[in-house]
Amino acid sequence: MASRKMINFILIALFSFLSSCTSVELAANLGKKVFIKKDQLEKSNGIYKIGNPYVVDGKRYYPKKNLNYDEKGIASWYGPKFHGKLTANGEIFNKYKLTAAHKTLPIPSAVRVTNLKNNKSLIVRINDRGPFVNDRIIDLSYQSAKELKLLEAGTGFVRVQLLRSESLLLEKLAKKGQFPEINEIIKKTTPPINQVNYSNVSIQKIGETKLSNKSEETFKKNKIDTHVNDVKKRVQALKINGKRYKIWIQIASFSNIKSANILKSKFNSIKNINVKKANLNGKAFYRVRVGPFKKFDETKEIYNFLINSGMEGTKIFVE
Numbered sequence: 555m556a557s558r559k560m561i562n563f564i565l566i567a568l569f570s571f572l573s574s575c576t577s578v579e580l581a582a583n584l585g586k587k588v589f590i591k592k593d594q595l596e597k598s599n600g601i602y603k604i605g606n607p608y609v610v611d612g613k614r615y616y617p618k619k620n621l622n623y624d625e626k627g628i629a630s631w632y633g634p635k636f637h638g639k640l641t642a643n644g645e646i647f648n649k650y651k652l653t654a655a656h657k658t659l660p661i662p663s664a665v666r667v668t669n670l671k672n673n674k675s676l677i678v679r680i681n682d683r684g685p686f687v688n689d690r691i692i693d694l695s696y697q698s699a700k701e702l703k704l705l706e707a708g709t710g711f712v713r714v715q716l717l718r719s720e721s722l723l724l725e726k727l728a729k730k731g732q733f734p735e736i737n738e739i740i741k742k743t744t745p746p747i748n749q750v751n752y753s754n755v756s757i758q759k760i761g762e763t764k765l766s767n768k769s770e771e772t773f774k775k776n777k778i779d780t781h782v783n784d785v786k787k788r789v790q791a792l793k794i795n796g797k798r799y800k801i802w803i804q805i806a807s808f809s810n811i812k813s814a815n816i817l818k819s820k821f822n823s824i825k826n827i828n829v830k831k832a833n834l835n836g837k838a839f840y841r842v843r844v845g846p847f848k849k850f851d852e853t854k855e856i857y858n859f860l861i862n863s864g865m866e867g868t869k870i871f872v873e
Contacts, residue, residue, distance in 0.1 A: 600645035602728035623716035633696030655682035664720035800846035814840035
């Protein structure tokens with residue numbers, strides 16, 4: 555009897571060993587381990603998820619649906635160590651897919667990521683949470699980082715814009731249990747050529763055309779003009795009252811000096827660009843600034859250059 559039990563034990567152990575050779579071990583966020591067969595890797599058991607507020611390393615994050623999301627910041631990437639593991643919404647991470655992790659956007663969502671160093675742009679699908687390092691705003695899959703030329707550097711300064719129609723379609727499909735890759739979504743939301751509205755085409759050069767959203771461009775121009783005029787009026791008022799002042803152009807502000815230095819290095823060709831530390835409510839911030847300038851007119855050329863380089867959050871300060 556004892557020998558039969560021993561034989562059964564050995565057979566069970568051997569079967570388990572052989573089974574493990576055709577399985578991939580997946581680890582969820584809480585360290586729970588799940589075994590999924592290799593032929594099931596492409597199948598998803600994901601869900602549509604926004605989620606409740608959560609805390610990581612003492613910092614609280616508030617997931618929410620934001621169809622106007624448009625941010626600039628540091629991107630990083632992840633791949634080998636997480637390939638085949640569960641994402642935050644129960645999908646299976648594949649480093650060769652065009653996906654990314656974000657701390658607060660709904661899962662899944664579609665975003666356009668632009669590498670502001672080389673202007674390469676890519677649409678990816680958000681299907682995970684993160685990154686939780688410094689001021690990074692997005693964690694790209696290996697393939698996404700490769701196409702944006704960010705693999706070698708590891709990180710890079712990017713712009714992340716949520717795509718409304720693509721994200722709404724992803725949400726609708728996810729609630730039905732469908733999780734198509736981003737390329738399939740783009741095909742469904744991109745109109746055929748014969749449906750394109752050419753009323754906004756402006757001729758740049760012979761044989762070259764440019765599609766533009768006139769209303770959006772007008773809105774941005776009015777916003778910039780209003781800011782410039784407000785600063786100009788303040789400078790004039792200080793002059794009339796005989797008060798001293800300095801003028802700065804602030805490109806961005808970070809809670810991490812490394813992020814500030816990365817942005818500074820992008821615009822190192824600008825004279826007098828620097829990183830200034832400031833304290834607000836007991837917390838340190840690192841401002842990437844140009845200046846100081848003594849005259850308002852000296853700021854115009856640099857300000858316009860930064861705006862046209864994609865740094866639309868650039869502001870002029872008078873102190």
